[in-house]
Amino acid sequence: MKIGAIAGITFKEAKRDRILYLLFFFAALGIVASRVLAILTVGDRVKIIKDVGLASISLFGVLMAILIGTGLVYKEIDKKTIYTLLAKPLYRAEFILGKFLGLVLTLFVMTGAMTLIFLAIVYAHTLKIEGSLLVAVAYIFLELVLVTAVAILFSSFSTPILSSLFALAFYLIGHLSWGLELILKKMRPGAGKALVRGLDMILPDLENFNFKTEVVHGLPIPPGIYLSSFLYGVCYTAFILGLAVLIFRRRDFI
Amino acid sequence: MLKSAAAKKGSATVLLVLFLLAASSAIVLLKAATDKVVRTKIPGSSIIYIPSGKFLKFATFGYRDLAADAIYIWAIQYYTTPTIDDRFDHLDHVFAIINELDPRFQDPYEVGAMIAVDGAQEVLTDTRDLSRGRGRLEYARSLIQAAFAILDRGAANNPDQWVYPFNAGHIALMTLKDYPLAEKYFEQCMKIPGAPEFVERLRANAIYKKGDLKTSWETWLDIFKRAPDERTKKIASNHLYNVKATIDRAALEEAASKYREGHGRLPPDLEALVRAGFLREVPKDLDGKDYFYDPATGKVRTAISPWRR
Numbered sequence: 001m002k003i004g005a006i007a008g009i010t011f012k013e014a015k016r017d018r019i020l021y022l023l024f025f026f027a028a029l030g031i032v033a034s035r036v037l038a039i040l041t042v043g044d045r046v047k048i049i050k051d052v053g054l055a056s057i058s059l060f061g062v063l064m065a066i067l068i069g070t071g072l073v074y075k076e077i078d079k080k081t082i083y084t085l086l087a088k089p090l091y092r093a094e095f096i097l098g099k100f101l102g103l104v105l106t107l108f109v110m111t112g113a114m115t116l117i118f119l120a121i122v123y124a125h126t127l128k129i130e131g132s133l134l135v136a137v138a139y140i141f142l143e144l145v146l147v148t149a150v151a152i153l154f155s156s157f158s159t160p161i162l163s164s165l166f167a168l169a170f171y172l173i174g175h176l177s178w179g180l181e182l183i184l185k186k187m188r189p190g191a192g193k194a195l196v197r198g199l200d201m202i203l204p205d206l207e208n209f210n211f212k213t214e215v216v217h218g219l220p221i222p223p224g225i226y227l228s229s230f231l232y233g234v235c236y237t238a239f240i241l242g243l244a245v246l247i248f249r250r251r252d253f254i
Numbered sequence: 255m256l257k258s259a260a261a262k263k264g265s266a267t268v269l270l271v272l273f274l275l276a277a278s279s280a281i282v283l284l285k286a287a288t289d290k291v292v293r294t295k296i297p298g299s300s301i302i303y304i305p306s307g308k309f310l311k312f313a314t315f316g317y318r319d320l321a322a323d324a325i326y327i328w329a330i331q332y333y334t335t336p337t338i339d340d341r342f343d344h345l346d347h348v349f350a351i352i353n354e355l356d357p358r359f360q361d362p363y364e365v366g367a368m369i370a371v372d373g374a375q376e377v378l379t380d381t382r383d384l385s386r387g388r389g390r391l392e393y394a395r396s397l398i399q400a401a402f403a404i405l406d407r408g409a410a411n412n413p414d415q416w417v418y419p420f421n422a423g424h425i426a427l428m429t430l431k432d433y434p435l436a437e438k439y440f441e442q443c444m445k446i447p448g449a450p451e452f453v454e455r456l457r458a459n460a461i462y463k464k465g466d467l468k469t470s471w472e473t474w475l476d477i478f479k480r481a482p483d484e485r486t487k488k489i490a491s492n493h494l495y496n497v498k499a500t501i502d503r504a505a506l507e508e509a510a511s512k513y514r515e516g517h518g519r520l521p522p523d524l525e526a527l528v529r530a531g532f533l534r535e536v537p538k539d540l541d542g543k544d545y546f547y548d549p550a551t552g553k554v555r556t557a558i559s560p561w562r563r
Contacts, residue, residue, distance in 0.1 A: 186334075201285055221293070222293060225293065236281050242273050249266075
């Protein structure tokens, strides 16, 4: 109940944030501009539209999660409103979870709006609603949820600028960590390989949420990966939120 | 009251730590489970849309050299992963990007050409059809052309480096066996200051293999006359011996063939060709020794190998 109330307030607060609308504007512009890019290509124009559209939803969604998420907790501390909140019978974990769910709700609405524009553009070219695109969007959203948790984690102990940088680094590492598998194949057994294997297991693998290629090219997606990727995202998000709560509980505001 | 609050807080922390441990274990297990699922990928699709280096120059915000290094390192990993069947499809494009970003970066020219040549050999020998229906020989040839394109760029961007036309000449001579092309590259290489002296010998050899025996003789004779040391003189002399032997052998075997047409049989010895009027005299090798003639086959050979004189 208390989590719901904080989530509702966070959602209302995020709605007033101008940066949200600025990013949404650019995302919509990117999706619409894919039509212009498609004119410049030779061959499959719809492919370009799908690629650019899905990339816009993913990229601007991540920017929304990071730029708004990193300021959420910090703002409360900076404006000293945290004192009023924590003086009430409210667990710090509830505060963090409320903030998280509020931003997730905001991102859900934004992703939904961007997806509608995207589907309309695709429909204008193909004259059909392609449900498979929603699979890619759903996993992009799952990725956004994880990035939101990361933004809140850093926001719980650092400044918004540093938190944004850390969260962005997390996102980049998450999309480049597949390279570790390549390195592992070429390494000789030993301490170095064990270290890289450990890193490969710990570092986030955001490619698990990337179904854009399969969806755009109409490739089959192995059924097993839906569940394991979903659970991986949920567990990673839970872990990051747990860490955020642990840090936030030990934080002294005086 | 305070004690019970502290105990409650402590147990909550323990629970939270346990939760984190459980979540991290689940992450590791799920990561392993997800990695096991084989996802359909379009082989090589990751590189199709890499734009030209000309455009990337602007996108790298002044970190062109660093971008070139990163793409080069990635390319090495990519091209040494044999499971990617169609990795050679965009080889020239990938190395063109690196060359555009950092034209003075020397390694990618040599390594790119080497990968192309090795790739061509792999295409011809691999049990899988790496050409994917385009024809092994044609595909291998296109890779050799990619090697030349990469080395040509290296030569154009680094006109002071003799190694690029040298490598191109070597590929033309040894792999493609296109001797006129090899001659052209070696000639280009010789003109660059610092090129090793053996390049002109390689050019002379390419001319010989091309079949231009007159020019080959003249070239080797010139090398012989200008030889700075005894070793070079000996090498040139051996080649001169070989060129003369090839010319003489061709003349003798042609005469023997004409003799057979006129007499219905091969000549019993080489003197018979002079007696029958097909030759003015029987030539001798460069050392003044007789050639060996086999009356059963009509073939002529030198008394000694040109390389063991």
